[in-house]
Amino acid sequence: MSPIKTAPAALKADDEQLRAQYIEEVLGLLYPGQGARPVRYLVIPNARKPRLLVPDDRRVAAAAVRRYAEPQSRLARLKRDAVVAALRTGLSGLLLRDRLTLSPAEDTIDAYLGRHLGAGLRLSVHIGPARANRKPVLQLLDPAGRTLAFAKLGTAALTRELVRAEAAALGTVGAAGLTQVRVPGVLHAGQWGEHEVLVQSALPVWEPRVAPTAPRLASAMLEVARCCGTSQGRLDGSGYWARLRARLDAVAGHAEGAALRTAAERIARAAGDVQLHFGSWHGDWSPWNMAGVASGVLVWDWERFTPGVPIGFDGLHHALQLGIGRSPSAGQAVNELVAAAPDLLLPFGVVHRQAVEVTALLYLIDLATRYVTDRQAEAGARLGVLGSWLLPVLVARVEAL
Template structure:
């Protein structure tokens, strides 16, 4: 595999092993035949198969392979969970769970350690350095000498980057690694490192995973966080979503000030100014209309120390004690108006359910977030400002990622949908009667 990103597996090769593959120091082979000229250093099962690859599972002992498939079942739903239980049961019996194997190999005559460590080995060595100095110090081991194996998620969307769920040789969780591979992903990883340096490992009813290690591989950063408890359950169905008290525990309100004074709104304006309006003139016009409304009103609002930036059900879980765990802080920004996370949560819950057009979901999310707004001290007149800023964030993120990825093909939202979202937020600044009709629209209870 060349690492040119022409297939799901080749996309992962591009992100993880592109440089050593391009120099001939490493080759990545699907279903390899015996070859005395090459030595295998990592091997994986490809799920569900090579043509539709979504996940690599370590090809190791039955204990390791089974644990990689069966752990954290309560975070997953439906057919995916059922399939993993079946495959994990096969692996536990020592049977081949799937057909396709991916092998990472180096030349047999190459002196071990003569080249820079590959990503998994680099992460393991960094964990070793961050932990105790005792035990085996080989580059394939982690803290206290534990050998590490990785399940690797294959991402093809705009915000793609390799993610490694780490287990040791006994199948015990050892951490979660996120690796950058280009400038765009580096920005996200650095943001998460900064956020977790502030909130990671926090005590209390809400916990963000602690940082175990940070480092660079090649020119790009990576991070490793502590593993989640094995008993965590996804925040869906009967598992309650965040309360206002929990949300503001990690993102506390620190002052009341003008919208224009916040670091987040100022940074959002700078990012929007860096986008070329000629490439998307209608989207630029819709953004300008809403931004002008917000700047003209410039309301006084409660300001939070930070906002998570992507608080959604798939980034949260509760352990058996009921404590809320909250991860994936790569979109976190400091000094933001309070309530943005609540709108994002409610909007995302409705979007995941497929409940309707994005504009309708946005307006109903505002009503869903009422208790969070009230807890933050937001007056009713200030609600449209929070929704307006959030709509601008959605548009800016989607547009920026489309520019970085050469188009909108892999975006979750279209340009017409973004325009409708922005126009719906702008409409909240209408007459009292118009605002009342929005408040009266039906709202399903949030998760």
């Protein structure tokens, strides 16, 4: 069955439209009901292309924009710095015109966080791209504009599960004695109404950057891979294979899921007696979830952390995310990833030709299964339509085994 013919329909709304729609949804979650005390936010850069909601306070707003995230390109940094300058100098009234005023009831997210973390917190709200796992992510600042922490809210079945998983993961990796990787600490985990809440300490992304070399980055990933112990054995006798098959069985009713299960079974047969090494992976080690500083590699967003996977998945995932940003198409990035797999997996000790092939293809199966399970295409995720990029390459590569 062709994965191209059975892929979900093309996305019906672009990312900007979906972000704009999300503002009303997220503010309704954070500030329910009607009250008398107003809450005011400034929309950055505007209501048509929202990226961030910041307090309508020049000093706090400038700090929120400056320290929320590190842009991935020089042009993005220039745009960010221009917004910060406008806020600091008072020109924001001319350049940044879109403001929101709410009058919520008393039971707001501000009140909840204040009870658990102390009064006086100011919040900025990230407006992320459309994804099934999109959730309210808040930057917590003090009145002077210092970033104190970040909070995530799980508001649906999937995101509640992910928030709980990240809290558990941070506890695990935080106790593992990592020396090369710095992770956030858990400041609070609880429930606000039906929502899961996780507050974690802010990593010092404002420290001077030291871009990690390829060996340093691989070494940091290998430290995470070993943090819960490692094992070695055949694929078909591993706990990983049993878990992957269960995940594939759960999505077998989807055409894409059926194609993935067929491909996975073919990989397992081709793996034969090849020995794989299993360890942990971060699960989404991408350029925007990390930063290099003198004291180590800062890594956040641990909600997909999983022990017992083929070692090297993090290296492959990081390379694919970079490739998608640089290649003319996501499909080409997948082909380039498979071709580069021997070099990418070498620092992880994966050198046998069959082990390299199996590890790279299993990573693609794992990632695609996540997309189908989470229903990313239905949520409007840009890469959710697997038949347009990942499935055709994966099927062709598996058939060539």
